[in-house]
Amino acid sequence: MTNWGILATGKIAGKFATALRETPAARLVAVGSRTEEKARSFVEEHADEGCRAHASYEALVADPSVEVVYIASPHSHHLAHARLALEAGKHVLCEKPLTLSVTEAREMVRLADAHDRFLMEGMWTLCHPLVIELKRRLDSGRYGVPRQVHADLGWHVDAPPDDRMLNPALGGGALLDMGIYPLTFARLVLGRPEQLTAVAVLSSTGVDLDVSVAGRHVGGGTSSLSASMTSWPSRTATIATTTGCIYVDADFHHPPSMTWRPHRGEPETIVATDPVVGDGYGNEALEVMRCIDAGLRESPLVPHALTLEVMVQLDELRGQIGVTYPEDR
Numbered sequence: 001m002t003n004w005g006i007l008a009t010g011k012i013a014g015k016f017a018t019a020l021r022e023t024p025a026a027r028l029v030a031v032g033s034r035t036e037e038k039a040r041s042f043v044e045e046h047a048d049e050g051c052r053a054h055a056s057y058e059a060l061v062a063d064p065s066v067e068v069v070y071i072a073s074p075h076s077h078h079l080a081h082a083r084l085a086l087e088a089g090k091h092v093l094c095e096k097p098l099t100l101s102v103t104e105a106r107e108m109v110r111l112a113d114a115h116d117r118f119l120m121e122g123m124w125t126l127c128h129p130l131v132i133e134l135k136r137r138l139d140s141g142r143y144g145v146p147r148q149v150h151a152d153l154g155w156h157v158d159a160p161p162d163d164r165m166l167n168p169a170l171g172g173g174a175l176l177d178m179g180i181y182p183l184t185f186a187r188l189v190l191g192r193p194e195q196l197t198a199v200a201v202l203s204s205t206g207v208d209l210d211v212s213v214a215g216r217h218v219g220g221g222t223s224s225l226s227a228s229m230t231s232w233p234s235r236t237a238t239i240a241t242t243t244g245c246i247y248v249d250a251d252f253h254h255p256p257s258m259t260w261r262p263h264r265g266e267p268e269t270i271v272a273t274d275p276v277v278g279d280g281y282g283n284e285a286l287e288v289m290r291c292i293d294a295g296l297r298e299s300p301l302v303p304h305a306l307t308l309e310v311m312v313q314l315d316e317l318r319g320q321i322g323v324t325y326p327e328d329r
């Protein structure tokens, strides 16, 4: 059994808590919120008997029964909250994006090293059984050479300007919240990008509502990626290869199905060997527990170097579209 604590009680924290219930060998033992009331109602709704409700994040990380802290606060607060957990000697799974900038992300990795604790960004796509199977098959060469990736993600965000999606003080914007998935997917399939160019439409609050990115990757692949807070995109991905095309069905970042359609020959459904657990969040939790049990301090599926590389891309793209956060100064 691995004992989990959840820091912050927003939307994704609820989904993760539900997933933990379906994850073998995982137990939610404590929840921390800025208010006692929210901590209590979260525990009532999402946890089993015995789970403690802490009225502060400090009390959560001081709870001796917690081994791993799952950080589910807005990106702008990830570094401060990971610091609390790591300094208290806890392992950390931190929601994506790891931080607002690569400078902050490097500091988080440094803290994990200094305290000899496990740290992983919650890039659950990379822990998804079907995505792992896709990568294995692509690497085997059976689908030819991937040349072009198209991927889009988004939903119409109907929220007030102080919501974390729109508020620059909370790291708002489509690129960091949604665009990180197409970028990570293209990186997985085509390798490191050597050029990324973005255009965006900004909100009155100064964050990106819609963003499109064109990429050229080492080895000659190209990508076309987008994220939208003003519309309902297909949320699918396609991978065009030298011998056919792979269709990744919506939502591509935790895909329900994928099909290989060769230029010549019959289509083939891509099937994973491992089951999807807790909607895919459970697979992420399983990876964290597997690594901690093995004495690892980072996951080979979501290594620190990859997280930092994508953070560099996000910094660069943010610079191109003119989105700045108070932390940048």
Ligand SMILES: NC(=O)c1ccc[n+]([C@@H]2O[C@H](COP(=O)([O-])OP(=O)(O)OC[C@H]3O[C@@H](n4cnc5c(N)ncnc54)[C@H](OP(=O)(O)O)[C@@H]3O)[C@@H](O)[C@H]2O)c1
Pocket: 008, 009, 010, 011, 012, 013, 032, 033, 034, 035, 038, 039, 072, 073, 074, 075, 077, 095, 096, 097, 122, 124, 164, 170, 177
């Ligand atoms: N992996 C995924 O599929 C996925 C999906 C959605 C979001 N996320 C990531 O998860 C993180 C949280 O997203 P969310 O949609 O759950 O956000 P949310 O619903 O707004 O919840 C964020 C929570 O953070 C806490 N918090 C601490 N300081 C805060 C502040 N200054 N302002 C507002 N809230 C604050 C609050 O919990 P308390 O009041 O209990 O302290 C709040 O409920 C983001 O980094 C996002 O990118 C990941």
